[in-house]
């Protein structure tokens with residue numbers, strides 16, 4: 394009761410509205426609504442109060458800016474150099490988010506069987522300790538197993554498959570007697586990595602290039618859509634890369650033109666595999682699966698003929714990766730792979746033993762206690778980083794951008810990704826944010842290649858505070874500094890929620906996800922909450938503060 398009183402004290406004018414609101418929630422849902430409360434010390438909830446260490450400092454132009462904390466981990470993003478926007482002449486200092494609960498395993502990279510040159514490169518790039526999923530996946534892939542890698546967003550799945558691949562193919566590979574005769578020869582393509590978007594494809598290429606270093610970065614080639622195809626074909630011919638990374642359409646196109654020779658390919662990686670299963674990619678994926686790597690004529694049983702774990706395989710090794718693994722992926726993996734294993738952060742099991750809901754819900758008591766979901770309704774409970782905080786705020790459609798503005802100020806967010814479903818409304822939102830003095834840019838598929846790259850670059854560098862985007866950016870996009878994700882439109886389902894939400898809270902950093910919805914949509918939030926097995930708390934942004942409205946208990 395005292396908690397309820399404190400809400401009244403803080404927000405007297407809103408009290409009546411709030412009580413009405415709570416009773417409506419009860420109407421839409423069977424869940425029990427508890428008393429409203431605000432933080433017991435009446436401290437406003439901001440990203441700072443939630444643990445993002447930042448400090449206000451005066452810069453030359455007298456504007457208050459953030460001084461970054463030095464992260465213990467060097468990320469791919471700049472380390473907080475002062476940045477200057479050429480247009481506004483505003484000096485921005487990037488705030489680096491601390492790793493609060495990093496998913497690091499106790500092992501070191503050197504225990505995982507990686508070659509010395511690769512270990513040196515990891516150290517040089519500041520990758521000192523493997524994450525849990527890397528510790529589980531690297532030795533498993535090195536033992537020639539086909540795998541489905543599933544762990545929550547931002548837990549380091551990319552290196553989990555890149556490191557074993559780089560141990561075996563390309564210039565950093567093991568100089569074992571087995572492949573020493575191949576040294577010096579021009580190799581064929583040995584690994585094909587497929588990603589559903591151009592941005593994700595390019596991000597993976599950057600990660601490989603970082604490890605290869607400038608002298609050897611030609612060993613990887615990007616084959617993404619939207620870029621000049623003949624230039625990519627020329628580069629393939631000239632550089633003879635060991636690894637190609639691309640989008641399904643472009644890989645299939647170049648392969649069909651006879652310019653991509655992948656029949657001897659050793660590895661096929663399907664990153665964001667559940668997305669690659671979607672209807673849009675069906676034909677291209679069919680071609681890739683048929684043409685990449687030597688398929689044994691014995692089909693599925695061929696793998697069983699392997700005598701020992703290190704026996705050289707004669708057909709490709711298939712690696713499938715996602716934070717969300719619905720039953721469709723398990724089914725596809727069983728037919729595409731060779732007795733694949735399901736690799737999660739803390740366990741490795743044969744995929745045959747994985748049930749549709751098992752791998753997703755098992756670690757989450759809330760999701761486990763709810764009714765068992767249908768195959769479309771699976772709860773991606775272990776897909777979400779544990780450090781994330783989830784909120785929803787009721788807002789009328791026409792007030793959403795203003796609510797977003799209040800949300801950004803109340804949470805003191807520095808790097809925000811706002812998701813919308815419709816491109817036209819997305820443009821309007823950017824216009825309104827800019828009109829309210831918040832630097833924002835749009836990112837979606839209707840933009841040209843240059844505009845897309847520029848928007849992303851400006852957002853990553855901290856020059857732009859809000860990136861307004863759609864599903865294009867929901868998968869894989871890695872911006873360590875992103876401290877807030879806002880759903881200006883609700884995602885279509887809990888899987889989409891998980892991927893959008895996962896753009897913040899990367900690698901154990903704290904992050905907040907706020908979904909803005911109309912009153913009639915609250916039941917959708919409640920449904921996703923149940924499916925995801927997380928608490929999505931009602932809130933409002935009043936007088937520059939976040940006020941929690943109610944807590945709900947599962948029934």
Ligand SMILES: Nc1ncnc2c1ncn2[C@@H]1O[C@H](COP(=O)(O)OP(=O)(O)OP(=O)(O)O)[C@@H](O)[C@H]1O
Nearest residue numbers: 520522523524546547548549550551716869871900
């Ligand atoms: N062992 C490590 N030490 C330090 N940083 C790491 C380590 N492994 C990965 N990272 C960094 O963590 C960030 C997140 O990794 P990554 O993008 O691979 O996550 P993910 O699990 O694939 O996420 P998503 O599911 O969203 O695609 C990246 O910036 C990556 O460089």
